[in-house]
Amino acid sequence: xxxxxxxxxxxxxxxxxxxxxxxxxxxxxxxxxxxxxxxxxxxxxxxxxxxxxxxxxxxxxxxxxxxxxxxxxxxxxxxxxxxxxxxxxxxxxxxxxxxxxxxxxxxxxxxxxxxxxxxxxxxxxxxxxxxxxxxxxxxxxxxxxxxxxxxxxxxxxxxxxxxxxxxxxxxxxxxxxxxxxxxxxxxxxxxxxxxxxxxxxxxxxxxxxxxxxxxxxxxxxxxxxxxxxxxxxxxxxxxxxxxxxxxxxxxxxxxxxxxxxxxxxxxxxxxxxxxxxxxxxxxxxxxxxxxxxxxxxxxxxxxxxxxxxxxxxxxxxxxxxxxxxxxxxxxxxxxxxxxxxxxxxxxxxxxxxxxxxxxxxxxxxxxxxxxxxxxxxxxxxxxxxxxxxxxxxxxxxxxxxxxxxxxxxxxxxxxxxxxxxxxxxxxxxxxxxxxxxxxxxxxxxxxxxxxxxxxxxxxxxxxxxxxxxxxxxxxxxxxxxxxxxxxxxxxxxxxxxxxxxxxxxxxxxxxxxxxxxxxxxxxxxxxxxxxxxxxxxxxxxxxxxxxxxxxxxxxxxxxxxxxxxxxxxxxxxxxxxxxxxxx
Amino acid sequence: xxxxxxxxxxxxxxxxxxxxxxxxxxxxxxxxxxxxxxxxxxxxxxxxxxxxxxxxxxxxxxxxxxxxxxxxxxxxxxxxxxxxxxxxxxxxxxxxxxxxxxxxxxxxxxxxxxxxxxxxxxxxxxxxxxxxxxxxxxxxxxxxxxxxxxxxxxxxxxxxxxxxxxxxxxxxxxxxxxxxxxxxxxxxxxxxxxxxxxxxxxxxxxxxxxxxxxxxxxxxxxxxxxxxxxxxxxxxxxx
Ligand code: SF4
Ligand code: SF4
Ligand code: SF4
Ligand code: SF4
Ligand code: FES
Numbered sequence: 001x002x003x004x005x006x007x008x009x010x011x012x013x014x015x016x017x018x019x020x021x022x023x024x025x026x027x028x029x030x031x032x033x034x035x036x037x038x039x040x041x042x043x044x045x046x047x048x049x050x051x052x053x054x055x056x057x058x059x060x061x062x063x064x065x066x067x068x069x070x071x072x073x074x075x076x077x078x079x080x081x082x083x084x085x086x087x088x089x090x091x092x093x094x095x096x097x098x099x100x101x102x103x104x105x106x107x108x109x110x111x112x113x114x115x116x117x118x119x120x121x122x123x124x125x126x127x128x129x130x131x132x133x134x135x136x137x138x139x140x141x142x143x144x145x146x147x148x149x150x151x152x153x154x155x156x157x158x159x160x161x162x163x164x165x166x167x168x169x170x171x172x173x174x175x176x177x178x179x180x181x182x183x184x185x186x187x188x189x190x191x192x193x194x195x196x197x198x199x200x201x202x203x204x205x206x207x208x209x210x211x212x213x214x215x216x217x218x219x220x221x222x223x224x225x226x227x228x229x230x231x232x233x234x235x236x237x238x239x240x241x242x243x244x245x246x247x248x249x250x251x252x253x254x255x256x257x258x259x260x261x262x263x264x265x266x267x268x269x270x271x272x273x274x275x276x277x278x279x280x281x282x283x284x285x286x287x288x289x290x291x292x293x294x295x296x297x298x299x300x301x302x303x304x305x306x307x308x309x310x311x312x313x314x315x316x317x318x319x320x321x322x323x324x325x326x327x328x329x330x331x332x333x334x335x336x337x338x339x340x341x342x343x344x345x346x347x348x349x350x351x352x353x354x355x356x357x358x359x360x361x362x363x364x365x366x367x368x369x370x371x372x373x374x375x376x377x378x379x380x381x382x383x384x385x386x387x388x389x390x391x392x393x394x395x396x397x398x399x400x401x402x403x404x405x406x407x408x409x410x411x412x413x414x415x416x417x418x419x420x421x422x423x424x425x426x427x428x429x430x431x432x433x434x435x436x437x438x439x440x441x442x443x444x445x446x447x448x449x450x451x452x453x454x455x456x457x458x459x460x461x462x463x464x465x466x467x468x469x470x471x472x473x474x475x476x477x478x479x480x481x482x483x484x485x486x487x488x489x490x491x492x493x494x495x496x497x498x499x500x501x502x503x504x505x506x507x508x509x510x511x512x513x514x515x516x517x518x519x520x521x522x523x524x525x526x527x528x529x530x531x532x533x534x535x536x537x538x539x540x541x542x543x544x545x546x547x548x549x550x551x552x553x554x555x556x557x558x559x560x561x562x563x564x565x566x567x568x569x570x571x572x573x574x575x576x577x578x579x580x581x582x583x
Numbered sequence: 584x585x586x587x588x589x590x591x592x593x594x595x596x597x598x599x600x601x602x603x604x605x606x607x608x609x610x611x612x613x614x615x616x617x618x619x620x621x622x623x624x625x626x627x628x629x630x631x632x633x634x635x636x637x638x639x640x641x642x643x644x645x646x647x648x649x650x651x652x653x654x655x656x657x658x659x660x661x662x663x664x665x666x667x668x669x670x671x672x673x674x675x676x677x678x679x680x681x682x683x684x685x686x687x688x689x690x691x692x693x694x695x696x697x698x699x700x701x702x703x704x705x706x707x708x709x710x711x712x713x714x715x716x717x718x719x720x721x722x723x724x725x726x727x728x729x730x731x732x733x734x735x736x737x738x739x740x741x742x743x744x745x746x747x748x749x750x751x752x753x754x755x756x757x758x759x760x761x762x763x764x765x766x767x768x769x770x771x772x773x774x775x776x777x778x779x780x781x782x783x784x785x786x787x788x789x790x791x792x793x794x795x796x797x798x799x800x801x802x803x804x805x806x807x808x809x810x811x812x813x814x815x816x817x818x819x820x821x822x
Pocket of ligand 1 (some may be wrong): 176206230
């Protein structure tokens, strides 16, 4: 038996990993992605580094505003420093100095195909029913990376098909790929962890806790971040196909925050709001109340001018309406019993023209601020002030030296008999009961809808809301934000600025504008430096989407409109051209 | 057969006129008498009709509307919305047909079944047959085999444009079709009794790979069969 020989000296150390190379760009990390050199800040993930040089790595669970879960495995890439040459999740790995990343090798492609096959294994392929079709990452990546027929020959796992998680969100558990973005959103952004994953393996599903609905005010955002069609918006569900719709870059009018939105529309109907990214205002979120605040754009609109109220009401031709309005107001101007009510829901352009007419045409020294009543508020986005443009109203009034008085003062003045006539630019009032008291006044109202004050109007002029005009809102921080026209004004409605300018012209002021841009160019300088470096034409050009272009031919011979047709509107061609963005 | 005219000077008989005139009158009289007194083959397959020869007239015209020529196999005919076995449309209002339709003549409004495993159905499905250019793209685009042009029928004429706007009630007709992967077969549907569901599952076809597969044609529909039917009708009428 040979005795085990003790080595008399410690064996030489195996050569360890080579020392990291000295950084090529001190303070930054330099790596190679697909042969391209990338210089990024330390800690940047491979996915973001690759994006910086225009290389797209597919991903599902990664979201740049949420924590990293790295559970979908769609983003695996080859990295030269991976232990054992394993594929690494690009969403989670920070780039290291001198690493070589490859995203298009056969191994990576094979992995992407396998991941997609796995994700689609139990996915019901509901694309024809699913509301996310056209915006679904499974569809997109299947076409880009997979294109293999299914090899599944056992029945798919069936789960809840229509689970109403809460008032705004409906879940299809079968379609979920368990990326947990929604769970992380509720925990980290909404800070209200109402969602979780239940069960194990292919039985797992997203759910709320028993008896606790998903009723957070920001729950609607999980619909936007769900990469597949699992979470759908109960409000938008099945109402239209997204590929038909066009998007205009707009601003939410739900509160003074002014979240940046996409306004999705088709055939002069607004279908939904989606948040638009703006780090300074709303990152990429919006609240559920804001999401459903589009409804007044579609329903209950007044589309023709009208004179008289109740049973005596009769339509007014467009040409004579401003003259009739001026005739109603002029006696009160002479008697000094006229008040002007401005709504902070109208745009800055609207209010500039309105203030000019109030000051120079109607000779008033103060205006009253109407607007919607206050609502709820939290420390994330939503402001109690549910008017998008209160700051704009103050700025416009200040530009013309008009004092702004609260609505209650108007009610008091009307009660005391000091005010007998009223010009209301926008009929939103914070107090519906008080509005009844104003019914005794002689009112000229410009209104989107036919409620409250508008019903008492002696002359009612139909106004176009922000979906039908170009303009600006100033949010509560004083940030001026442009929104763009989605479709032409409906019926005979016109933006407040156009109506105010017509009224001003009837009063003898030399006012005529062809577009919101012209209004701002002419009256904007009055504001001085109040808007900082805001430039009217600076609306970022990325992100708007033109849907399928409607047939030019209308359905003039009485045929039903196809769903891409634009039914010819009553607006004259000249006016439409004048209102259009391009000319 | 085209009449051959040779380019040569008239011979003696032709230059005498009268014999040729009498011969021409004779030819006309022969055809006149044959077409007047001998029978016309009434085979509805008009290409197979006998004409001329003993006992047959030269006349091959159709006696419309008593006799109708079957359409060629290339003729697809009026649209139909394919029903499920319980009478509801197979259509899930996906708008694929409306999207692809170059004439933009399909109008759809989607709605939701309260209880069915297929949540969506067309509350309104309208085709303007006057605008349709009969391209068949809608049939190709449909992922559910829910719209077909296999009726072989012509759009019936009408005096009003509005009568050519076909809604889902008029479009939904013809034999139902089932596939193995139909969700209402897999998950069951409250509107189909369980035993009927079993029967449907047993009968369901695998999904065809292309829309024009033989499997996706209406069972029993063929031009030959239509011709044979017409022939039988004609014979029965003669007896
Ligand atoms: S519901 Fe959507 S967001 Fe949530 S885990 Fe499933 S796929 Fe992801
Ligand atoms: S926080 Fe205000 S602006 Fe933003 S979405 Fe909600 S209501 Fe609209
Ligand atoms: S056949 Fe062609 S034109 Fe007619 S409805 Fe179908 S897609 Fe449209
Ligand atoms: S393509 Fe088929 S399923 Fe989709 S809407 Fe048209 S008929 Fe219905
Ligand atoms: S995105 Fe990296 S694992 Fe999901």
